[in-house]
Amino acid sequence: MKRRGLLGWELSVIVLVFVALFGGALLSPDFLTASNLSFLTANFSEVALMSLTMTLIILVAEIDLSVASILGLCSAVLGALFAAGWPMPLAILAAFGVGGLAGLFNGLLVTRLGLPSLAVTIGTLALYRGLAYVVLGDKAIADFPAFYTNLGFGSIPGTQIPIPMALFAVLAVITAIVLHGTAFGRSLYAIGANEIAARFAGLQVTRVKLSLFVLSGLMSALAGTVYTFRFASARADNASGFELSVIAAVLLGGVSIFGGKGSVVGTVAAVFLIGIINGALTIVDVSNEILTIVTGLLLIFSVLLPNLLARVRSARERRARGRAVS
Amino acid sequence: MTETPTSTPPLLTLSHASKAFGPVQALSDVSIELFPGEAHALLGENGAGKSTFVKILAGVHRRDSGALQVGGQDANFHSPGEATAAGIAIIYQEPTLFPDLSVAENVLMGRQPLAGLGRIDRATMRQQVAKILSELGVNLDPARRVRGLSIADQQLVEIAKALSLNANILIMDEPTAALTLSETERLFKVVRSLRARGAAVLFITHRLEEVFAECQRVTIMRDGMWVSSGPIAEYDTDKVVRQMVGRDLGELYPHGEAQLGEVALSVRGLTQPGVFRNISFEVRRGEIVGLAGLVGAGRSEVARAIFGIDPREAGEVKVNGHVLTPLSPQTTMAAGLGLVPEDRRQQGLVMDMSIERNANLAILNRLRKGWLMDRAAEADNARQWTEKLRLKAHSLSDPASSLSGGNQQKVVLAKWLATNPSVLIVDEPTRGIDVGAKAEVHRTLSELAASGLAVLMISSDLPEVLGMAGRILVMREGELVGEVSRAQASEEAVMYLATGQHKRQEGAA
Structure with missing residues (x-):
């Protein structure tokens, strides 16, 4: 029953993706061109990448608000080491090391000290950006x-598919297989729905959560590397505020903020929906402030709607239960 | 007990009541009479329609047909408030009080005596409530906050509230399910004093021994229908169970002659300061060992420590001769130990997850084909064990929360049996489940023991422990204080050990 409800949710997001594409086409004749779509999708590749691990973390009823700060930290480390004369592969490796460590620190605070991840990662959001x-x-x-910069803003040869998006596609498939096909994935749903049981x-549970935070850190490092090369620029303030879009995408994709429910398909669809809405609004020169407002509203909407639906459903169930149980 | 006061007119008469929800006939043609001064048991399996019945009396549901008379007058409740005004009070299993308010404020909620300027007159309020409580023979401070009170005490607050509303018909929905023996005894003392005041008490319970000890009359329901009513003297356990279940259950406690094998579980010197001390015992293959004691004696804590989910400071656990280090759920499960925990809803099941996923949760890694889950194996495993336990469910993909308590417990059992354990610890395996499901759980455990499983059974239901266990270990205040063999076992022998009293004392509650 619940599964059908969720699939319904994911299907609606997918439909909305096409509605948004159509809307974009109405706004501008250039919207549905291959080059614009290529540019547009490349533009949200970091958010897309990080939303995959965020899906897993929110599924186990935790959250990682520090993803964009880890991205910035890794970007800074990558740039600084390269500027210091390190060979690029080593600098990238170091960035991944920093990302993994940042995730490990989050994970240890959450699992070993039992602190709420919301508080921990608000703290490290500031800490990592400061670093x-x-x-x-x-x-x-x-x-x-x-x-390297060609890897960042280039396309798969012979197509208009941006390389970061191809990377996202591969990782999304892997994440989907892990989440929906493996014992690890099964355990995530159980942990998110009832950690005690x-x-x-x-x-x-502890080991699973710890590994997810490390994974999230590594994914942020990957996103940081992509971001650095895509803009050919390493800066400390890279991707500031991206955590908002990441979380908005995951929740809009139907992952329950309370854990235990959600799917990769939903997240991927929602990533595209948010990306396309942003792209469409950009093409008609809507300001950045408005874009942030739209993201915020989508976030609230995606938390609010499932709750309202659940309330309607439980009211209906309560009526039904009056019948069945005595 | 007193004679049934049939000479006096009944306080409440419900005759030929029916209630349908859509196409589902929840109640058909149910009748009951409640007389002043009687305790009346309403018996039936889960799903027999008891709750619907109570809700009609409480004004929550409206009956489709039939007549209700309260105090000799026709009554048609449109809301719970009208039922309350007519003198009917319901005491639910889980009291619904305001935890941060005092006992007195809860009792007189909305009707607090006022002093000048609309301020609550606390002194008068406490006095009034103290008077009600002392009339009930209950020692509870009216000024105390409700938070931290035991469920038993909270029920007494609810009863005091009912009395302050001048209720003379009290309906108690499984009041003793979560109570210890001494708390139960105290509740029945209160019930006796209520009866002495001329109130009628309707009990819903699954504990038949309470019915025979405390109630004067019974009404039995099955499948939404009235089966029989009458003075308790006309019934015995067999008759009650037969009428509730509609079939013979065979023996309630099957006695498989167990062949004892080698020691499967051995616990030595298990200690966690402040919780339990120096616990040592053994369970052999084929044996069911009971672990009895009052609630709070540390039984569940010992079970959880053996399973490795709670800490222990000292002591070792051996399964099939192997010392488990470190003691964690992973090592104990790998060694062949399983724990059916006390709290089914919190610890036993992921309620939102499907029955199948729940049944497979403890053996995810065995249901793989390479890296990926083997969906056919998942479906097979869940089907195999739920069928073996005769689970009643529409579909194994329904959430566990859709099942009745007894069927939920079967899913927990299925999950652990799927691990193919050699030792199974069951903590309150039949709490809050109906007689039919209870008998099936008992039968399953006996069969498993007969096939060589070592079972440690924690239960507050003494007849159950006495009926099932070959010997009974008794805990008191964190220590093992004795062992009773089946030959010597009686409720009294166990209770003396559990309470630390060696002589019978009057009013030992």
């Missing part, structure tokens, strides 16, 4: 080798 400024200050590092069934 990024410590690393790079106000400087911007540019002049990356063309090979999951522990009593022998699931290693």
Whole structure:
């Protein structure tokens, strides 16, 4: 029953994606051109990447607000090390190391000290962004080798598909398989819906959560690398505020903020919906402030609507229960 | 007990009441009479229509047909408030009080005596409530906050509230399900004093021994229909169970002659300061060992520590001869130990998840084909165990929350049996489930023991422990204080150990 409800939700988001595409086409004849769509999708590739791990984290009823700050920190580390003369592959590896460590720190605070992830990652949201400024200050590092920047804003040869989006597609498929096909994925749903019962069934809740936070840190490092090369610029303030879009996408995709419900398909559809809405509004020169307002409204809407639906459903169930149980 | 006061007119008469919800006939042609001064038991399996029945008396539901008379006058309740005004009070299993207000404020909620300027006159309020409580023979401070009171005390607050509303018909929905023996005894003392005041008390309970000890008359329902009513003297356990279930259950407690094998579970010196001390015992293959004691004696804590989910400071646990280090759910499960926990809804099941997913949760890694889950194996495993336990469900993809309590417990059992355990600890395995499901759980456990499983059974239901266990360990205040063999076992022998009283004392509650 619930599963059908969710699928309905995901289907609606997918329909909305097409509505948004259609709306964009009405706003501007250039909207549905391959080059615009290519540009538009590339534009939200970092949000898209980070929303995959965020899906898993929100599924287990935790949250990671520090993703965009880790992105910025990794970008800064990458730039600083490159500027210091490190070979690029090593600098990238170091960025991933920093991302993984940042995620580990989040995870340890949440799992070992039992602190709420909301509080922990609000703290590290500020902490990691601050560290990024410590690393790079106000400087911007540019002049990356063309090979790497081409990876950032290039397309798969012979197509208009941006390389970061191809990367996202591969990782989305992998995430979907892990979440919906493996024992690990099964355990995430159980942990999110009832952590106590999951522990009593022998699931290693602490280890699972810790690994998700590390994974989230690594994904932010990947997003940071993509961002750095796509703009050919490493700055401490890269991707500020992106956590909002990431969380909005995941919740709009039907993942319950209370954990235990959601799917990768939903998140992917919602990522595209938000990306396309933003793209359509940009093409008609709507200001950034308005874009932020739209994202915020989508976020509220996506938390509010499932709750309203659940309330309607439970009222209906209560009436039904009066019948069945005595 | 006193004679049934049939000479006096009944306080409440409901005759030939029916109620349908859409196409579902929840009640048909149900009748009951409640007389002043009687305790009347309403018996039936879960799903027999008892709750619907109570809700009609409480004014929550309206009957489709039939007649209701309260105090000799026709009554048609349109709201719970009207039922309250007519003198009917319902005491639910889980009291619904305001935790941050005092006992007195809860009792007189909305009717607090006022002093000048609309301020609440606390002194008068406390006096009034203290008077009600002392009339009930209850020692409870009216000024105390409700938060932190036991469920038993909260029920007494509800009863005091009912009396302050001049209720003379009290309906108690499974009041003793969550109570310890001494709390139950105290509740029945209160019930006796209510009866002495001429009130009628309608009990819904699954504990038949309480019915025979405390009630004067019974009404039995099955499948939404009235089966029989009469003085308790005309009934015995067999008759009651037969009428509730509509079939013979065979023996309520099957006695499989167990062949005892080698030691499967061995616990040595298990200690957690302030919780339990120096717990040592063994359970052999094929044996059912009971672990009895009052609620709060530390039984569940010991079980959880053995399972490795709660900490323990000292002591070792051996399963099939292997010491488990570290003691964690992963190592204990790998060694073949399972725990059916006390709290089904919180610890036993993921209520929103499907029955199938719940049944498979403890063996996810065995249901794989390479990296991926093997969907056919998942479906097979869930079907196999739920069928073996005769689970009643529309579909295994329904959420566990859609099941009745007894069927939910079967899903928890299925989850653990699927792990193919050699030791199973069951903590309150039949709490709050109906007689039919209870008998099935008992039968399953006996069969498993007969096939070589070692079972440690924690239960506050003494007849159940006495009926099932080959020997009974008794805990008191965190310590194992004794062991009673089946031959010596009686409720009294166990209770003396559990309460630490070696002589019978009057009013020992």
